[in-house]
Amino acid sequence: MSYKIKEMYYTLQGEGGQSGRPAVFLRFSGCNLWSGREEDRHKAICQFCDTNFWGTDGENGGKYATAEEVVRQATALYPDGFSKKYVVCTGGEPMLQLDQPLVDTFHQYGFEVGIETNGTIKIDLPLDWICVSPKENTEIVQRTGDELKIVYPQGGMNPKDWEDLEFTHYYISPMDDDHTEENIQTCIAYCLKNPVWNLSLQTHKIIRIK
Numbered sequence: 548m549s550y551k552i553k554e555m556y557y558t559l560q561g562e563g564g565q566s567g568r569p570a571v572f573l574r575f576s577g578c579n580l581w582s583g584r585e586e587d588r589h590k591a592i593c594q595f596c597d598t599n600f601w602g603t604d605g606e607n608g609g610k611y612a613t614a615e616e617v618v619r620q621a622t623a624l625y626p627d628g629f630s631k632k633y634v635v636c637t638g639g640e641p642m643l644q645l646d647q648p649l650v651d652t653f654h655q656y657g658f659e660v661g662i663e664t665n666g667t668i669k670i671d672l673p674l675d676w677i678c679v680s681p682k683e684n685t686e687i688v689q690r691t692g693d694e695l696k697i698v699y700p701q702g703g704m705n706p707k708d709w710e711d712l713e714f715t716h717y718y719i720s721p722m723d724d725d726h727t728e729e730n731i732q733t734c735i736a737y738c739l740k741n742p743v744w745n746l747s748l749q750t751h752k753i754i755r756i757k
């Protein structure tokens with residue numbers, strides 16, 4: 548299996564329960580809810596995406612022929628001799644490409660493996676951290692994990708409808724759009740009223756890292 552990767556870079560996890568943790572971000576190209584082309588955004592199932600996942604032209608992007616090649620590149624981004632490495636598989640939709648050989652190889656090389664997924668594809672992989680971020684008008688088949696992270700407000704989506712799923716942490720993350728400041732206030736008020744939900748900020752945008 549080969550892998551189409553938009554970019555791979557070393558940074559801090561900006562969102563959710565692992566926020567602040569150094570990690571390699573492995574951004575796969577392609578998504579099942581949007582082509583990634585601006586001219587298609589208005590007809591996409593997911594229209595608010597903040598990410599360029601089209602093609603393989605980013606930092607360390609490309610077509611990788613083997614899992615070993617991917618993991619070797621990820622390892623090279625870390626300081627030498629650190630044994631609790633962490634890779635966040637994202638995209639695009641990482642479940643279109645992430646497979647057992649790649650997860651196994653990351654584990655062999657001393658990585659914990661996390662994922663940021665839209666939840667429309669069932670995960671049958673031994674992952675160390677699963678973040679599901681559901682999108683309106685999709686069927687969520689991955690209904691368990693470590694964190695459920697709802698981008699809010701998101702059309703008519705009601706976080707209450709998601710409280711029965713089996714996650715350890717429940718996060719509300721402000722929609723980044725033309726009304727971000729207002730959305731942050733809406734999210735703060737929502738968490739204070741509904742304390743099952745904790746606020747997650749996109750801290751990498753605040754501190755201006757990738």
Ligand SMILES: C[S@@+](CC[C@H](N)C(=O)[O-])C[C@H]1O[C@@H](n2cnc3c(N)ncnc32)[C@H](O)[C@@H]1O
Pocket residue numbers: 578595596597598637638639640641663664665666679680696698720721722723724
């Ligand atoms: C770009 S997505 C890639 C992973 C996967 N396709 C997904 O949607 O979870 C990474 C994270 O960014 C979030 N996200 C995307 N666009 C956003 C926006 N405009 N404001 C806030 N969060 C956003 C997603 O909900 C997801 O949690």
Ligand SMILES: Nc1nc2[nH]cc(C(=O)O)c2c(=O)[nH]1
Pocket residue numbers: 558559560561562572598637638663751756757
């Ligand atoms: N620093 C940083 N943290 C992130 N957490 C989730 C991200 C994503 O795009 O999946 C992301 C990202 O793009 N950058």
Ligand code: SF4
Pocket residue numbers: 578579580581593594595596597598600638639640665682
């Ligand atoms: S599902 Fe994720 S990657 Fe795909 S368009 Fe939506 S936010 Fe972007």
Ligand SMILES: [Mg+2]
Pocket residue numbers: 597598
């Ligand atoms: Mg991002």
